[in-house]
Amino acid sequence: MKRLIALFVIIAFPLRAEVDITPVTSPSGLEAWLVEERSIPFIALELVFAGGANIEADEQAGAVSLMTSLLNEGAGDMDAQAFAARTEELAARLRFDSGRDTVTVSARFLTEDAEAVINHLRLALTEPRFDDDAIERVRRQMLASLRREALDPNTLAARSFARAAFDGHPYARETNGTPETVAALDRSALQTAHQGAIARDRVFIGAAGDIDAEQLGSLIDRLFDGIPEESAPLPEPVSFQAKPGLEIVPFDGPQSVVAFGHAGIPRDDDDFLAAFVVNQIFGGGRFGTRLMRNLREERGLTYGVGSFLSAGLLGHSYQGRVSTDNANVETVIELLREEWARMASDGITDAERERIVTYLTGAYPLRFDGNSSIASIMASMQYQGFDIDYVNRRNDMVRALTLEELNAAAARLFDPEALFFVVVGQPVGLN
Amino acid sequence: MFVRNLALAALLPLAFALPLAAQPVAHHVLDNGLEVVVIEDRRAPVVVNMVWYRAGAADEPPGQSGIAHFLEHLMFKGTETTDPGEFSAVVEANGGRDNAFVSWDYTGFFQRVAADRLDLMMQMEADRMVNLSFTEAEWLPERGVILEERGQVLESRVGAQFNETMLAALYKSHPYGVPILGWRHEMETLTGDMAMEFYRTHYGPNNAVVVIAGDVDTDAALAKAERHFGPMPPNPAIEPRTRPMEPPHLAGRRLSFEDSRVGTPYVSRMYLAPVRRSDDQSEAAALQMLAALLGGSAATSVLERRLNFDEGIALSAWASYNGLARDYGVFSIGIAPVEGVSLEEAEAAMDRVIAEFLEEGVDLEQFERVRRQLRASEIFALDDTQRRARQFGVALSVGLTIDDVTGWIDALEAVTPDDVIEAGQMLLDTRASVTGYLTTPQPEQRAEVSQ
Numbered sequence: 001m002k003r004l005i006a007l008f009v010i011i012a013f014p015l016r017a018e019v020d021i022t023p024v025t026s027p028s029g030l031e032a033w034l035v036e037e038r039s040i041p042f043i044a045l046e047l048v049f050a051g052g053a054n055i056e057a058d059e060q061a062g063a064v065s066l067m068t069s070l071l072n073e074g075a076g077d078m079d080a081q082a083f084a085a086r087t088e089e090l091a092a093r094l095r096f097d098s099g100r101d102t103v104t105v106s107a108r109f110l111t112e113d114a115e116a117v118i119n120h121l122r123l124a125l126t127e128p129r130f131d132d133d134a135i136e137r138v139r140r141q142m143l144a145s146l147r148r149e150a151l152d153p154n155t156l157a158a159r160s161f162a163r164a165a166f167d168g169h170p171y172a173r174e175t176n177g178t179p180e181t182v183a184a185l186d187r188s189a190l191q192t193a194h195q196g197a198i199a200r201d202r203v204f205i206g207a208a209g210d211i212d213a214e215q216l217g218s219l220i221d222r223l224f225d226g227i228p229e230e231s232a233p234l235p236e237p238v239s240f241q242a243k244p245g246l247e248i249v250p251f252d253g254p255q256s257v258v259a260f261g262h263a264g265i266p267r268d269d270d271d272f273l274a275a276f277v278v279n280q281i282f283g284g285g286r287f288g289t290r291l292m293r294n295l296r297e298e299r300g301l302t303y304g305v306g307s308f309l310s311a312g313l314l315g316h317s318y319q320g321r322v323s324t325d326n327a328n329v330e331t332v333i334e335l336l337r338e339e340w341a342r343m344a345s346d347g348i349t350d351a352e353r354e355r356i357v358t359y360l361t362g363a364y365p366l367r368f369d370g371n372s373s374i375a376s377i378m379a380s381m382q383y384q385g386f387d388i389d390y391v392n393r394r395n396d397m398v399r400a401l402t403l404e405e406l407n408a409a410a411a412r413l414f415d416p417e418a419l420f421f422v423v424v425g426q427p428v429g430l431n
Numbered sequence: 432m433f434v435r436n437l438a439l440a441a442l443l444p445l446a447f448a449l450p451l452a453a454q455p456v457a458h459h460v461l462d463n464g465l466e467v468v469v470i471e472d473r474r475a476p477v478v479v480n481m482v483w484y485r486a487g488a489a490d491e492p493p494g495q496s497g498i499a500h501f502l503e504h505l506m507f508k509g510t511e512t513t514d515p516g517e518f519s520a521v522v523e524a525n526g527g528r529d530n531a532f533v534s535w536d537y538t539g540f541f542q543r544v545a546a547d548r549l550d551l552m553m554q555m556e557a558d559r560m561v562n563l564s565f566t567e568a569e570w571l572p573e574r575g576v577i578l579e580e581r582g583q584v585l586e587s588r589v590g591a592q593f594n595e596t597m598l599a600a601l602y603k604s605h606p607y608g609v610p611i612l613g614w615r616h617e618m619e620t621l622t623g624d625m626a627m628e629f630y631r632t633h634y635g636p637n638n639a640v641v642v643i644a645g646d647v648d649t650d651a652a653l654a655k656a657e658r659h660f661g662p663m664p665p666n667p668a669i670e671p672r673t674r675p676m677e678p679p680h681l682a683g684r685r686l687s688f689e690d691s692r693v694g695t696p697y698v699s700r701m702y703l704a705p706v707r708r709s710d711d712q713s714e715a716a717a718l719q720m721l722a723a724l725l726g727g728s729a730a731t732s733v734l735e736r737r738l739n740f741d742e743g744i745a746l747s748a749w750a751s752y753n754g755l756a757r758d759y760g761v762f763s764i765g766i767a768p769v770e771g772v773s774l775e776e777a778e779a780a781m782d783r784v785i786a787e788f789l790e791e792g793v794d795l796e797q798f799e800r801v802r803r804q805l806r807a808s809e810i811f812a813l814d815d816t817q818r819r820a821r822q823f824g825v826a827l828s829v830g831l832t833i834d835d836v837t838g839w840i841d842a843l844e845a846v847t848p849d850d851v852i853e854a855g856q857m858l859l860d861t862r863a864s865v866t867g868y869l870t871t872p873q874p875e876q877r878a879e880v881s882q
Contacts (some may be wrong), residue, residue, distance in 0.1 A: 018476075039474060040813045073730075081740060084730035088800040091807030110807055137739065140769055144746050148694030153587060252691065255582045286528070287507075287519045297516065300575020303583045323583040355524055362526010366477055366543050370814040 019368050019391045021378065024207075026217035030224060032205035033378040033388060034216050037371055043114060043209040044375035045219075047105040048383045050202040050313060052098055053175040055232040056193060062177020063185055063193040066135075066142055068098035070190065071105075073134040075123035080134050083124070092117045094124070100175050101313040102383065103197050108372060111210040118219050125198055126226040130190050142182055149176070153251050153424040154321075157259040160249055160422040161242070161319065169238035171315050196232030200224060206378025208371040238315040239263070242420040246333075249424040256329045256425025260336060261319035262418040265409075267311040267384055274401055274409035276309060281348050281356050282339070283307030283320055288355075290339055291320070301328050301335075318413060329427035337416060344414040347407030361395040456823065457649045458833045459656075463665045464637030467656040468823050468833065470644040472816040478645035479817050480552040481541040482560070483824040485640070486633030488613075489535040489606040489674055489758070495625055497577065497613020500533045502626040504573050506540065507531075508565035510558050515569050518555055525551065535607050536757045537828035543817065546646040553641075553659040560639065561663055563630055570623035578619065581612045589692045593699070593869045600684045600865040601701050604675045607759060635666025640827045644820035674758060677703065680863035687868045695746065696870040697767035698778045703863040704752065704760040707839075709831050715754040716842040717854035718762060723801045724793060724851060725764070725785070726750030731797060734764070737784045744772045744780055757829040762857070774868045789855045793848035802844065809840055 024032045056063045072094065073080040087094055092109040105125070109117040149155040159174060166172040176182070203224075207216050240263035265275045283291040283306050291305045307320035324332050368374050368391075381390065423430065457469040488499045509515040522529040527544030542552045585591045595610050602608030612618070641660065643652045680703065707715040725733050726749040730740070734748035746767045754760035764785070768777035812819060826836045 037474065040810060042807075042810050042814070044814075080730055081736065084728060085796075085800065088728065088731065088804055091804045093811070108811060110810060137743070141746050144695045144767070151589075151692045151694045254586045255579075257587075286523065288516075288523050293516075296576055298572060300572030301579065303576055303580035323587070324579060325582060355520075359523045359526055362545060363528060364526075365475070365545065366526075366528065369475060369477060369543075369816070372814055 018365070019374070021388055021391065022213050023388055024213045024216050024220075026220040026224075028221045028224070030200065030203070030205065030220050031382075032207055032216060032220055033382060034206075034211070034213055035208040035371075035374045035378065036212060037208055037374075038210050040371065041111040041210050042371065043109060043111060043207065043211050044371040045107045045109075046206040046375040046379040048204040048206075048379045049103040049105075049197055049199070049231070050101065050204070050383055051197050051231050051234060052101040052103055052313075053173070054101065054170045054234055054314060055196045056170075058170075058173065059181060060177075060185060060189050060193070061173050061181040062142065062175070063189045064103065064197050065098050065176050066138060066182065066185055067128075067130075067190045067193040067197065068096045068103050069138050069142070070130055070134055071096045071124045071128050073138060074129040074131050076127045076129075078123070079129070079131060080137075086120055090117050090120060092120065094121060096124075098175070098197075100171065104379075106372075106376065114211070114215075114219060115222075118223050122223050122225065125223070128194060130187050130194075132187070135185075135187065135190070139182060139185070142176060143179055146174075146176060146179055146182065149174075153253060153255075153257040156249055156251060157257045157321070157422050157424045160247060160424070161259040161261070161420075164242035164247065164420060164422070165240050165317055166238050166315060167241060169315070170235055171238055171312070195228060199228045199231035201230050204379045204382035206375045206380070206382070208374035208378065235314065240315065240317050244418050244420055246421045246423065246430065248427065248430060249422065250426065251424045253425060254325065255323050256326050256423050256427045258322050258324070258329065258332065258424075259319060259422040260322075260333075260419060261307070261317055262415055262420060264309050264311060264316035264318035265413060266316050271409045271412060272309075272311070273397060274406050275413045277356055277360065277398060277401060278343070278348060278406055278410045278413065279307055279309055279318070280360060281352050282343055290343075291322075291336075294335060294339060295322065295324075295332060299335075301332055326426045327428045329423055329425065330429040333421060333423075333430075337419065340414055340419060341416040343410055344416050347410045348403070350403050353401075353403050353406060357399055357401075360398050364395055456833055456837065457653065459653050461636065461657060461661050463661065463663060465656070465660050466640040466827060467653060467660075468640065468642045468820075468827065469647065469649045469652045470642070470816065470819055470823065471647060471649055472644060472813075473646050476546045476646045477543060478546040478549050478643065478647055479541060479543050479820050480549060480556065481539055481642040481644075481820055481824055482556045483537050483539045483640040483642065483828050484634055485537060485638050485672070485828050486629070487534050487536045487538055488609065488611040490633060490672060491606065491609070491629070494617060495613075495621060495629075496609045497611075497618040498621055498625050498629050499538055500612055501570075501574065501577055501618070501621050502629050503531050503533045503538050503540075504577060505565055505570055505623070505626050506559055506563060508563075508569040508573065510562040511564045512562065513555075513558065515565060518559065521551070521555065527552070533611055534825075535611060537825065539821075539824055539828075541817075541820075549643065549647065549652070550655055550659075553655055556641075557659040557663065560634060560636065560660070561666075563627070563634075565623060567623060570626065574618070574621060577612065578615065581615060581618065585610070585612060586615075589688075589690045590869070592690075593688045593867060596686065596688055597699060597701055597865055597867045600686055600867070601703060601761070602759075603677060603680070605677050605758060606674060607756070631666075632668050635669055636660055636663050637665035638669045640824060642820045642824045644816045672757070676758065683861035683863075684865040685867070686865065687870060689870055689872045691872055693869055693871045695767050696774055696868070697765055698774050698781065698866065698868055699763065699765040700778075700861075700864055700866045702762040702857060702861075704762040704857065705754065706756050706758065706760045706829070707754040707831060707835065709835050712835060712839060712842040713845065713850070714854065715752075715760065716839070717846050717850040718752045718754060718760070719843060720801065720846045721851050721855050722750045722752035722762065724797060725788070727801065731800070733788050734766070734781065734784060737787075738766060738780055742780065744768055744777065748781060755825055755829060755831075764858070774870060778866065785855070785858050789852055789859065793851055795848065798848055798851075805840060805843055
């Protein structure tokens with residue numbers, strides 16, 4: 001009787017994402033993906049500009065990040081206070097984010113205010129003021145943030161890993177720069193970053209909500225009126241170069257944070273989907289993974305352990321993270337090595353394949369749970385190079401993967417001899 | 432991107448994102464006392480199934496801090512008819528996600544699945560509501576997990592440790608001053624028997640709320656709830672919650688938390704505040720509007736505008752109010768000064784700006800903008816069904832009703848500028864408050880340590 005509930009598991013899986021995506025081309029030729037949803041009177045719009053912090057010079061590290069934050073701090077004839085007040089009057093929610101590979105703009109606004117919000121957002125994108133007082137105010141906040149990050153073990157682990165993995169490339173840099181580079185950024189550096197990052201040639205647009213294709217096309221053209229054609233050139237891609245081994249970054253705290261991994265697989269590689277599925281079994285951010293079972297459930301060594309494929313615009317890696325008491329670090333690393341070797345040599349079982357396929361195909365539609373999430377997925381899928389019917393084919397592709405294909409991908413991805421570890425903490429027994 | 436404001440970001444959406452009254456929410460009580468809430472959202476074939484127990488960290492026996500949270504973990508370790516880990520495995524095998532959370536007032540469990548899996552989820556929740564069963568082979572390693580959790584999310588984060596210390600100083604008697612995760616020295620002594628005792632005392636249909644949200648028909652969902660949860664008898668061990676309450680606060684408390692891991696020193700002050708009361712939320716609504724005006728925007732709210740933009744002495748300054756609790760709410764304010772400004776100077780400036788605000792009154796244009804965002808937030812809130820489900824779950828767990836939740840926007844809209852100023856007078860009386868400095872060790876102390 002220990003299996004009562006298991007009897008209820010339904011094996012057949014008819015569920016599809018069934019997302020009805022309309023490709024939109026604006027009169028001026030910009031493309032967007034739209035999911036029309038008329039039941040709530042608002043629109044979610046997402047813009048992804050590919051490039052991000054990669055476009056800045058070493059000595060201007062942090063320029064794109066500071067520039068992006070300043071887009072919200074005054075535009076046209078409005079200073080920061082006036083711009084914020086206008087955003088509030090329009091009850092719009094505007095977010096400007098930047099990272100290693102992208103600058104992202106997210107907007108949510110009521111249907112009745114759509115045109116006014118687009119005019120307002122256009123000012124932020126085309127005529128940011130970069131007033132001296134705004135620059136100084138946000139610079140102070142950014143420097144304070146850098147001081148906090150320098151004392152955060154998770155950030156330190158990620159930074160050390162990136163430095164070792166991509167030495168000499170923009171990927172090795174901190175996207176928020178260093179105290180020295182940020183202190184030196186001036187208005188002209190910010191204008192250069194702005195012109196280089198916000199352009200038509202590398203933008204990906206997603207929208208969802210109370211709007212049709214024609215209205216969206218005309219809103220997009222209004223929004224992009226005055227935005228330059230070409231963004232700054234991107235640096236060359238980089239390959240993973242950290243040598244196998246262990247780096248310890250001394251840090252005073254009760255636990256150590258461990259970052260680990262090696263080279264990954266590019267997004268456009270034929271094996272990428274198979275590698276993604278294998279990682280879901282191994283350590284992919286849920287409870288039932290091999291790493292969580294081994295380290296958390298069976299041994300109580302950590303609250304969380306996970307692994308992820310990082311497939312960026314210019315380089316890739318396969319990484320994991322775990323936090324554990326300083327006394328456990330040696331054991332945890334040994335167990336990670338064992339799991340890595342087991343996956344490399346034995347791969348996955350057919351039972352694991354069946355379980356993960358059921359999970360992944362069932363969970364996929366859950367992502368599309370609202371206009372805001374859908375708009376963001378629409379932009380991100382284009383940025384990642386998926387075609388428009390991928391959403392409705394993806395589950396079939398996952399189901400079609402054979403055990404042999406998955407294990408071939410596992411054998412290619414997992415290389416226990418190549419593992420590189422960064423430990424931030426006071427690990428016991430390691431040196 | 433970098434974090435610019437040290438307070439929790441996006442205070443306005445958090446405070447205001449509440450459901451539209453226009454969309455009916457069903458509420459039904461089964462004969463055994465179980466409350467069922469159904470929220471229909473037919474946009475996608477997805478459902479959220481939640482079970483909330485009116486038992487949390489503030490209901491723990493003395494000396495067993497963390498037992499409510501430990502039990503939450505152990506609820507995944509099997510029942511009389513299922514294996515450890517089987518619950519989550521079945522959810523995953525059905526393509527769903529599940530998790531759980533604990534606060535001082537409640538413990539909640541939820542699954543997000545395709546709508547046609549709702550029956551299975553409810554059947555499993557009903558099973559573990561009464562049939563929990565695990566052995567030492569499960570609870571012993573899990574105690575290691577919760578200790579690692581405390582190490583990771585609390586002891587490795589100086590801001591979280593500071594908050595824990597602030598709350599412990601704010602409450603002189605009430606268990607809101609004890610951390611949800613528990614104190615480490617007590618967590619180390621928790622056992623499976625203690626967790627099972629907490630389960631027997633607090634879990635059962637007569638102390639639970641089921642919230643179903645998503646692609647369901649209300650009547651069909653209620654029928655499912657009746658089928659799965661209806662047959663179980665009420666738990667006779669469940670008694671009305673009684674907790675030690677606060678004595679009069681005669682003197683404000685102050686503390687200084689020093690740690691070498693502090694990157695940005697700041698001042699935080701927490702005031703004991705009223706909660707949202709069923710049937711009369713006006714006092715709480717005025718405090719919520721006060722928080723929005725003082726700290727709801729990173730640019731235009733009073734504290735940011737005056738201390739960051741005008742005077743340039745703050746990196747950021749904030750205000751927030753949480754009235755969603757059973758016994759006490761908290762009103763928080765704070766300021767992180769720029770380099771070269773001391774915490775004492777920053778605190779004095781913050782107090783001066785608040786006093787001036789209360790003297791000069793509300794800027795009516797700002798007040799109107801806040802109200803405009805309030806109305807828009809009703810619409811935006813409809814986009815996130817899981818969050819709506821969670822808001823009803825929290826509200827019912829702390830003693831509010833469906834009408835209180837759907838009437839909250841009305842209560843906020845009824846607040847006048849005068850109400851805000853009147854509510855704000857509480858900030859001038861620091862007796863029921865704690866003021867904390869989070870700071871790096873003083874230079875001379877650092878020198879001593881290194882010798």
